[in-house]
Amino acid sequence: MFYREAGQFKTSYSADQALLPIKQDRIGLALILITAFVFIPLFGGNFFLGTIMIPFLVFSLSAVGLNILTGFAGQLSLGTGAFMGVGAYGCYKLTTLFPDVNIIILIFASGFFSAAIGVLFGLPSLRIKGLYLAITTLAAQFFLEWCFNRVGWLYNYNDSGAIEVPTRLLFGMAVTGPEALPAVRYLVILTIVAIMTLIAANVLRGRVGRSWMMIRDMDIAAELMGIRPMFAKLSAFAFSSYYCGVAGALMIFCWLGSAEVEVFDINRSFLILFMVIIGGMGSLSGCFMGAAFIQILPIVIRWVPSALGLDVLAATVEHISSIVIGCLIIFFLIVEPHGLARLWQIGKEKLRNWPYPYAN
Amino acid sequence: MEFLNSIFVAPFIDMGAAPDFLLQVIWEGFVSGVLYALIALGFVLIYKASGVFNFAQGIMVVFSALALVSIHKAGAPAWLAVILTLAIMALLAVAIERVVLRKLVNQHDAILLMATIGLTLVIKGVGEIVFGGEPQSMITEELGIPTGSTDWEVFDGIVIFQHIDIAAAAIALIMVAGLGVFFSVTRIGRALRAVADDHQAALSVGISLNQIWAIVWFASGVVALVTGIMWGARSDVSFALEIIALKALAVLILGGFTSIPGAIVGGLIVGIGEKMFEVYWGPLFGGGVEAWFAYVLALIFLLFRPQGLFGERIIERV
Numbered sequence: 001m002f003y004r005e006a007g008q009f010k011t012s013y014s015a016d017q018a019l020l021p022i023k024q025d026r027i028g029l030a031l032i033l034i035t036a037f038v039f040i041p042l043f044g045g046n047f048f049l050g051t052i053m054i055p056f057l058v059f060s061l062s063a064v065g066l067n068i069l070t071g072f073a074g075q076l077s078l079g080t081g082a083f084m085g086v087g088a089y090g091c092y093k094l095t096t097l098f099p100d101v102n103i104i105i106l107i108f109a110s111g112f113f114s115a116a117i118g119v120l121f122g123l124p125s126l127r128i129k130g131l132y133l134a135i136t137t138l139a140a141q142f143f144l145e146w147c148f149n150r151v152g153w154l155y156n157y158n159d160s161g162a163i164e165v166p167t168r169l170l171f172g173m174a175v176t177g178p179e180a181l182p183a184v185r186y187l188v189i190l191t192i193v194a195i196m197t198l199i200a201a202n203v204l205r206g207r208v209g210r211s212w213m214m215i216r217d218m219d220i221a222a223e224l225m226g227i228r229p230m231f232a233k234l235s236a237f238a239f240s241s242y243y244c245g246v247a248g249a250l251m252i253f254c255w256l257g258s259a260e261v262e263v264f265d266i267n268r269s270f271l272i273l274f275m276v277i278i279g280g281m282g283s284l285s286g287c288f289m290g291a292a293f294i295q296i297l298p299i300v301i302r303w304v305p306s307a308l309g310l311d312v313l314a315a316t317v318e319h320i321s322s323i324v325i326g327c328l329i330i331f332f333l334i335v336e337p338h339g340l341a342r343l344w345q346i347g348k349e350k351l352r353n354w355p356y357p358y359a360n
Numbered sequence: 361m362e363f364l365n366s367i368f369v370a371p372f373i374d375m376g377a378a379p380d381f382l383l384q385v386i387w388e389g390f391v392s393g394v395l396y397a398l399i400a401l402g403f404v405l406i407y408k409a410s411g412v413f414n415f416a417q418g419i420m421v422v423f424s425a426l427a428l429v430s431i432h433k434a435g436a437p438a439w440l441a442v443i444l445t446l447a448i449m450a451l452l453a454v455a456i457e458r459v460v461l462r463k464l465v466n467q468h469d470a471i472l473l474m475a476t477i478g479l480t481l482v483i484k485g486v487g488e489i490v491f492g493g494e495p496q497s498m499i500t501e502e503l504g505i506p507t508g509s510t511d512w513e514v515f516d517g518i519v520i521f522q523h524i525d526i527a528a529a530a531i532a533l534i535m536v537a538g539l540g541v542f543f544s545v546t547r548i549g550r551a552l553r554a555v556a557d558d559h560q561a562a563l564s565v566g567i568s569l570n571q572i573w574a575i576v577w578f579a580s581g582v583v584a585l586v587t588g589i590m591w592g593a594r595s596d597v598s599f600a601l602e603i604i605a606l607k608a609l610a611v612l613i614l615g616g617f618t619s620i621p622g623a624i625v626g627g628l629i630v631g632i633g634e635k636m637f638e639v640y641w642g643p644l645f646g647g648g649v650e651a652w653f654a655y656v657l658a659l660i661f662l663l664f665r666p667q668g669l670f671g672e673r674i675i676e677r678v
Contacts (some may be wrong), residue, residue, distance in 0.1 A: 076470045124662055130469050131413050131617075132662055135609050139655030146652050150645070266603065270477065277474055315493065319485040326481030333475045334463040 118241025393631020418605025
């Protein structure tokens with residue numbers, strides 16, 4: 001009843017091709033954006049912003065990156081963490097080489113490094129696919145991790161081997177480094193994530209994005225219809241790695257402040273893969289739902305026993321959430337392979353007909 | 361010139377100068393290769409029978425070893441602990457077949473892989489809660505595995521053989537031979553091979569797929585237990601082993617996904633290759649090259665011979 005497109009006539013081609021053709025969707029998105037840009041920074045405390053919202057946005061962005069590759073182009077990748085690391089270390093090197101350039105430009109530039117590395121490790125995808133490809137991305141993961149550890153040039157030969165983020169200003173306010181306020185960092189990340197998601201949404205429904213989906217659905221048929229598999233696959237790798245790289249740079253510069261290699265290890269890659277699976281493969285909104293879900297789950301699991309008056313160790317919470325996530329992955333793969341995004345879709349369909357269950 | 365020399369000449373001069381050390385390195389590599397091969401064997405068994413790429417094999421190794429140690433600690437004698445652990449692995453196999461595999465029949469490879477990643481998380485979480493996260497030492501003596509070492513004097517030097525390594529190699533050999541016999545002689549083994557060849561044809565002659573899958577998961581559970589015992593005896597049993605087990609994936613690329621001899625040869629190539637590379641070429645790169653050698657070798661292999669050394673030529677051309 002509330003969610004109906006009845007009466008919304010499209011009178012021009014541009015209206016027909018709009019990203020959100022239904023008015024209620026536009027209102028909903030506007031509300032979400034207003035909440036995110038105005039109310040959360042105003043009323044969310046430093047703790048809420050710093051430990052929940054910022055990680056959520058960073059993971060959402062990297063989940064978008066992985067989803068482009070795995071969900072839309074059908075190339076399974078287990079090397080997301082390493083590609084994020086390339087972005088982070090690239091950005092770190094850029095800040096030391098060009099200390100006067102604006103940090104935002106450097107963050108966007110660092111994505112190109114991971115895009116290049118992504119293409120390099122995506123080259124085997126021209127000959128192999130599926131599980132075999134997953135193993136080559138595993139090679140990328142371990143090789144790059146080793147590079148971050150051993151190649152001193154990457155961390156400026158400092159003793160700890162970790163990278164420390166310098167303080168950088170934007171409009172006179174610190175956005176990176178220890179003095180940066182959580183609200184400022186949050187707004188910077190939010191703006192970048194919003195813009196990049198918008199770009200991704202448009203690329204995905206454009207010619208390039210549709211060619212990825214064709215390759216995913218059936219590569220031979222796609223080739224017969226004039227899609228160049230080489231270009232489609234490598235562009236998917238480049239695009240996806242770019243997103244992961246920017247997410248990695250943001251993760252270090254606007255969230256953690258300093259990083260050791262362990263931040264980008266294989267568990268990170270898996271975590272982001274879980275977000276994509278649970279959120280929904282081949283759905284942009286799913287990336288955000290999956291990231292939110294995995295981010296919030298441990299908090300809920302920690303909260304439930306204390307609300308019931310039980311005392312549970314932090315390690316146990318971690319293990320229980322790992323069990324729950326594992327079960328949910330299996331559950332979603334069996335019952336709803338398109339994840340939370342699909343559940344949301346079904347919910348919207350129900351809302352459309354409400355209160356008449358059999359309308360239409 | 362100097363760089364080329366340090367890659368192509370100097371390591372071989374080093375090898376020639378200290379042949380006893382070379383032998384020792386090869387032996388060490390051989391032993392870790394055997395363990396990689398055992399893990400890979402568990403993968404191959406399941407992949408052959410059900411087309412599932414079982415990512416959980418590594419965690420099954422850790423889980424079974426921890427179960428064994430914990431049951432023994434709870435007071436059971438070693439033989440009883442082994443039997444109880446086997447019972448647990450059998451239950452696990454049936455549960456996995458019932459809850460996961462049966463529901464995902466005919467799904468895409470990647471979906472099945474991701475399901476086993478989910479399974480890994482579940483087994484890991486349960487294992488950490490039940491057995492605790494601390495590394496445990498394996499009950500080597502109680503199981504009657506020899507410890508100690510033998511020195512072999514050769515080339516004016518000595519090569520040390522740990523008895524436990526010899527035992528590991530021997531047990532691996534026996535197990536592969538046993539599996540070979542099992543596959544070729546027994547009724548269940550032949551049914552397994554039929555399922556591996558063609559699911560539908562196997563169904564049509566009355567082989568129960570569900571039963572076969574449960575059996576094959578149990579078989580790889582047994583392989584996992586043996587691997588866990590041998591590995592645990594060399595170092596401690598801990599969840600860190602799970603990452604090392606990922607190397608078996610590289611072994612599979614080398615050997616082919618469907619070949620048992622391939623898993624063995626691939627495991628040995630990776631084991632010996634990475635030890636020699638680490639010792640003789642590692643210093644050039646600053647050490648620690650063991651972490652990625654296997655994967656990069658697999659990557660290079662994939663470009664030239666994607667079906668592996670012994671695998672069936674089933675690779676889909678892209």
